[in-house]
Amino acid sequence: MSARFIRVGAFGDAGTWLVAGAAAACLAAMLALLIVLGGAGAAPFWPSPIVEVQTRDGRVLLGEIVSRSDDAIALRTSEIDRIGTGYVRVAPKQFIDSTNPDDAFVIALTDGRRVFGRGDAAAADARLHEMSGADADEILWPNAVGFFARSGIFLRHVSRFLGASSTAAPLGGGVLPALAGTVTLVLLMSVIVMPFGIATAAYLHERRGAAAGLVRSAIGNLAGVPSIVYGVLGLGLFVHGLGADIDRWFYSDRLPVPTFGSGGLLWAALTLALLTLPVVVVSVEEGLARIPAGLRAGSLALGATRGETLWRLMLPAARPALLTGLILAIARAAGAVAPLMLVGVVKLAPALPIDGEFPYLHPSRQFMHLGFAVYDAALASPDAVRGVPRAYACALLLIVVVVALNLTAIVLRNRLRARYRALES
Amino acid sequence: MPANPVTYTAFLNADEVRAVAVGRRRRERAGAFVVGGGTAVVLVALLVIPLFLIHSLLPWTGLAAGTWQRLGVLFAGSVKAAVAALVVAVPIGLATAIFTAHFGAPRLRAFIKPALEILEAIPTVVLGLVAAATLAPWLKTNLATLLLAVIAVPAALMAGGLFFGAKLRRRETWLPLWLLPLLLVVVAAIVAAFARSDQPVIAATTPWNAVLIGLALGLAAVPLVFSIAEDALTLIPSTHTQAALALGATRWQALTSMVLPAAASGLVAAVVLGASRCIGETMIVLMASGNTPLFDVNPLTGLRSISAELAIGLPEAAPPGQSYRVLLLAALVLFALTFVLNFLAERVRATLRRQAGTAAHGL
Numbered sequence: 001m002s003a004r005f006i007r008v009g010a011f012g013d014a015g016t017w018l019v020a021g022a023a024a025a026c027l028a029a030m031l032a033l034l035i036v037l038g039g040a041g042a043a044p045f046w047p048s049p050i051v052e053v054q055t056r057d058g059r060v061l062l063g064e065i066v067s068r069s070d071d072a073i074a075l076r077t078s079e080i081d082r083i084g085t086g087y088v089r090v091a092p093k094q095f096i097d098s099t100n101p102d103d104a105f106v107i108a109l110t111d112g113r114r115v116f117g118r119g120d121a122a123a124a125d126a127r128l129h130e131m132s133g134a135d136a137d138e139i140l141w142p143n144a145v146g147f148f149a150r151s152g153i154f155l156r157h158v159s160r161f162l163g164a165s166s167t168a169a170p171l172g173g174g175v176l177p178a179l180a181g182t183v184t185l186v187l188l189m190s191v192i193v194m195p196f197g198i199a200t201a202a203y204l205h206e207r208r209g210a211a212a213g214l215v216r217s218a219i220g221n222l223a224g225v226p227s228i229v230y231g232v233l234g235l236g237l238f239v240h241g242l243g244a245d246i247d248r249w250f251y252s253d254r255l256p257v258p259t260f261g262s263g264g265l266l267w268a269a270l271t272l273a274l275l276t277l278p279v280v281v282v283s284v285e286e287g288l289a290r291i292p293a294g295l296r297a298g299s300l301a302l303g304a305t306r307g308e309t310l311w312r313l314m315l316p317a318a319r320p321a322l323l324t325g326l327i328l329a330i331a332r333a334a335g336a337v338a339p340l341m342l343v344g345v346v347k348l349a350p351a352l353p354i355d356g357e358f359p360y361l362h363p364s365r366q367f368m369h370l371g372f373a374v375y376d377a378a379l380a381s382p383d384a385v386r387g388v389p390r391a392y393a394c395a396l397l398l399i400v401v402v403v404a405l406n407l408t409a410i411v412l413r414n415r416l417r418a419r420y421r422a423l424e425s
Numbered sequence: 426m427p428a429n430p431v432t433y434t435a436f437l438n439a440d441e442v443r444a445v446a447v448g449r450r451r452r453e454r455a456g457a458f459v460v461g462g463g464t465a466v467v468l469v470a471l472l473v474i475p476l477f478l479i480h481s482l483l484p485w486t487g488l489a490a491g492t493w494q495r496l497g498v499l500f501a502g503s504v505k506a507a508v509a510a511l512v513v514a515v516p517i518g519l520a521t522a523i524f525t526a527h528f529g530a531p532r533l534r535a536f537i538k539p540a541l542e543i544l545e546a547i548p549t550v551v552l553g554l555v556a557a558a559t560l561a562p563w564l565k566t567n568l569a570t571l572l573l574a575v576i577a578v579p580a581a582l583m584a585g586g587l588f589f590g591a592k593l594r595r596r597e598t599w600l601p602l603w604l605l606p607l608l609l610v611v612v613a614a615i616v617a618a619f620a621r622s623d624q625p626v627i628a629a630t631t632p633w634n635a636v637l638i639g640l641a642l643g644l645a646a647v648p649l650v651f652s653i654a655e656d657a658l659t660l661i662p663s664t665h666t667q668a669a670l671a672l673g674a675t676r677w678q679a680l681t682s683m684v685l686p687a688a689a690s691g692l693v694a695a696v697v698l699g700a701s702r703c704i705g706e707t708m709i710v711l712m713a714s715g716n717t718p719l720f721d722v723n724p725l726t727g728l729r730s731i732s733a734e735l736a737i738g739l740p741e742a743a744p745p746g747q748s749y750r751v752l753l754l755a756a757l758v759l760f761a762l763t764f765v766l767n768f769l770a771e772r773v774r775a776t777l778r779r780q781a782g783t784a785a786h787g788l
Contacts, residue, residue, distance in 0.1 A: 012677025013590020014583040016528060020600035021582035022520030023529075023537065024608050026651075027601065029644055030544050036559055037551065199463025206460070215464055217771060218471040224698070224767030225760060226705020228732045229474060232739065232756040237477050240744045274470050281467070305449060307456030335548025338707035338732070342739050371550045378554050379712060388558045395551045406546040410539045 041396025044389035045157035047142040047150050050104040050116060051075070054096045061088055062104060062116040066385050076385065079113040080131075084383040086114070102144045109134040112386075161393060175394060177352055181265075181345075181367035182401075184354045186333045188269035188363075189276065193329055196273075197280025198322065202310055204281070205288040223278035231339030234271030239263055239343060259364050263344025265353045266363035271339050276329035283328055283413075287321020288314055290420045320416040327409040331402045337371035345372045347380070370398045475764075478757040482750060492751055498720045499755060502728035503762075506642060506710050507703035509635045509724060513643025514699050518650030519692060525651075526658035527666070527680050530598035537601075538655070545648035553712030556641035561632040561713065568636065568725075569626035570619040574612055581611055597676075629725040633715030636724050641709045650699040657691020657774070658684060660781040691777045694770040701766035705759060707732040731759045 053061045053075060063077035063086065072089040079086040105124050107115045111134055117127040124139050140153065164174030200219070204212055243260035251259040260266070291314060299309040315322070337345075346366045353367045354360060378391035521541075525534050564571065582604070596603070629636070661684050669679035685692075707730075715727030716737065735752055742749040 010587050010590060012675045013594065014586035015677050015681075016524075016597055017582045017586030017590055017600065017604070018579060019520040019524040020528065020597070021578065021604050021608060022517045023524045023601040024604040025578075026517055026521045026544075026647060027537070027540065028605060028608055028612075029647075030540060033544075033547070033552075033555065033644070036555055040559065196463045196466050199460045200467045203460045203464040215468060217768075218468050220771045221764060221767050222467070222471050224701055224705075224763055225474065226707065226732060226763055228705065228707040228735050229756055229760050229763075232735060232753065233474050233477060235739060236481055236744075236753065237473070277467060277470065305453045307453040308449070310460075311456065331546050335546065335550070337548065337550045338711070338736055341736050371548055374550050374554055375708065375712065378558055388554075391554050391558065395554050398548055399551055402546050402548060403543055406543055407539075410542065 037392070037396055037399055040389070040392040041399075042154075042393075044393050045154050045161065047140055047145075047153045047157075049100050049143050050106060051098045052101050052104065052118075053090055053098045055090055055094045056096055057094065061090070062118065063088070064106075064114075064116075074385075076114065078115040078117075080115070083112045084386070087385065100143045103141065104143050105139055105141045107131075107139050108137040110137050162397075175370065175373060175397065177349060178368040178370045178373045178394070179397070180352050180354065181349065182334055182370045184352075184361070185265060185269055185272065185340075185367060185369065186330045188265065188361075189272040189333050190326055190330060192269060193273040193276050193280055194322075194326060197277055197325060197329070198284055198315070200277075200281045201284035201288060201325075202314075204285050205314075206306060206310070219278050219281050222274070223282075227275055227336050228338045228342075230271050230275045231342035233274070234267050234339060234343040235263070238267040238270055243267060263342070263366060264364040265344065265361075265367050268340055268343045268345065268367070269363075271343050272333040272336060275336060275339060276332050279329045279332055280325040283325035284318065284321055287318035287324065287416060290321070290417065291317050292420060292423050295423075320412045320419075324409045324412050324416070327405050327412070331405040331409070334398065334405070335371060335402050337369070337375060340369055340372060341375075345369045347372070347376045370394055370401075374398065474760060475757070478753055478760065481753055482757070488751065488754070489747060492754075495718070496731075496751070496755060496758065498718045499729060499731045499734050500758065501720050502714075502718065503704050503710075503730040503732065503759070505635055505722065505728050506638045506706075506714065506730050507700050509639030510642035510646050510703040510706075511696065511700055513639050514646035514650050514703070515696055517643070518647045518699065519654050519695065521647070522651045522654035522658060522695070523680065523685075524601065526655050527684060528597055528600070528676060533599060533601070538652075541648040541651050544644075545652075547645075549645055549706060549708040550712070552641050552645050553709040556637055556709060556713035557633070560640060561637055564637055564640075565629065565632040567616070567619060568629060570615055571636070572627065573619075574615050577615060578608065578611055581607075627725075631715050631717075631725075631727050633713055633727050634725050635714075635728060638710060638714050638728070639724070641713055642703055642706055645706065645709060646699045646703050649702050650695045653695035653698055653770075653774070654688075654692050657688045657695065657777060660691065660777060661687045662781070688777075690773045694773040694777075697766050697770040697773075701763045701770070704730075704766075705732055705763050707736050711736050731755045735759075 048064045050062065051065055053063075053073070055061065061075055061077050063075040066074040066076050066087070068074075070092070072091050073095065075088045075090065077086040077088050101118055103118050103120065105117055105119070105127075107117070107124060107128055109115065109131060113131075113134065115127060115131055117123060119127075121139075128134075128136050128139075142150065142153070145153075161174050162179070163176055165176050200215065204215060204219075239260075239262065243258070243262070243264075247254070247259050247261040295313060295317065296309055299313045300306070304312070344366050346368060349366050349368045351362075351365060353362050353365045355362070373394045374391045376391075377387045377394060379387075381387035521537070525537050529537065585604075585607070590597075593600070593603070665683045665687060666676075666679045669683045670676070674682065710728075710730045711733040714729065714733065716729045716733055717727040718729040719726055735756055738748065738752050742752055
């Protein structure tokens, strides 16, 4: 009897460990993801050491190690003619020795090429002079400097990545336009989505019955519609439908060049507003529902109408919930890339969607986006050795923005709950 | 007018009182109109998607020969990606939810839930990047390592439970944190043991295959499956568990005999919603599946899904053309599929919530 009891309990323990292990695996996967992203996202800015490799066929190669595997060592040596021409693979049996000479320098040219050499500043100048038609962005002696100097270079690279505008050179320049495009887009989206989201949440909170049930299930289903379908809707209805009509009515002098009839900021913002509507409704409604019923009843009992109660009592009390909804919507919108690919995101926009020229915000302009920059750099560029690190850098920036927004939302929500628990007791 | 709407000062005469009342009523109507109008927009937004798609497919002129076969292949690709993802997401998502809701300490729950919300917030383009640029090259030579880990890790966990479970039963509320280092050691040992093998034991024809999609898309679907399942499990009144424990059941027995049967429909809803999410997901599939339109069930080959086809094809397709119509038809198929799945899952969840409500009132 007792032996049987132990066996049954032990089986349960095995099951418990299994489900606990799954939870641990979940956390481990997340940790691994964050570590990979943090490492690979920061690596492109760290000055990599320059190696000098001697091979059996008598070559001496100066460059940066790009990858190292059992099959070969891949080096990026000087790109004399064009960007992306300096890659050399050294098979293990060709490899003799590699050193990190202290006087090795790297010149980053403004067109994106990297040229290596050895010597002092005069030698670097001479090397630069050989590269006719290009200016130096920076000249570094990474092997000679210590950790702190490297950190300084790292920070300089980061600030340039964040602050500089994109260049025509493939995968060159900073992400400022993409960042500006993303921010403008989500702000415009928020302005559109918040009134509708709040109105719907208020309706759901005030009304019961068949109509409210219908709206509720509509919200649930909208949340489940794949984001790419919103993109199809935005392209077909907004761009090819509304946009083409607007062009025909107001911009007929410019046709056949489309103004609103091609993808642009406004249509992308509208599409994202539809996409994020359920997020706003759900969190605002949750906030309204958490307000103690006594407050609302008290307001009504004192003679305030429903509208006055909503406007002066419920919405102010639910302000953190409104903020939570806004933040979650922004986080969702900042990470949505698939619908944008159909409604106006481009890899290189000629002008920012927001600038100093009247009317300051240009809703018909195409724009750049951080998430699309990730996709574009990772897959659409021919130079994978440059593209993937750049994609990781953009991804890290995107993650930092989105995770910071979400953490803020979570903290706000917890505070809100604590406050209402205090109100009720 | 006074700032406070419910304060009347005594020296207002009847006309002024009436004016105030009329104004308030007018504002009230306007407010109701705004709220109702805003809500109507939401309803229209849901209706406009299928109506627009159907409208732009009309008048129906038929499709070129072979279109249905092509759509069938895309459909199969979407289903293959979703199945691969669910193989990963369902066990991990459900098990994490079960542990969090039934075994975990409240403080652990307060940590795991936001952590998974953060995971859910990670843009899928980033997961696609990690899958395509980092996981794919590793997986190319390490499929056997992955297979071994999938077998060895659960086996090790169950063995650990059999031998040490009874001693640690009092500490099981924090078990995942105890197991985390153990898990990392086991996985690191397996990975290191196979890292130097030159020839892959299992050779896939392409590094961008359904296994890779399963891992990346599965990780993206875990938070959704988790949150729905955890929701369903916490709706089961804790008195169920307490009654079972009082009768001498272990926590595991209370789980399998009381909680899981009661929450079964909610767990099914979690799986269905996870499937719906996976079928519609675009960026991960676009970046890491190779986008080869194949019709087979082999997990070591690539696929092309409806959503990836839309993302690739639509920017180039012109509105009236045949290819544009085919893509809209594909979008309609995708919408209908996810709509049905969502609808079923939401019905199940609503029923469960109502039952929980009556159960709570009955006590």
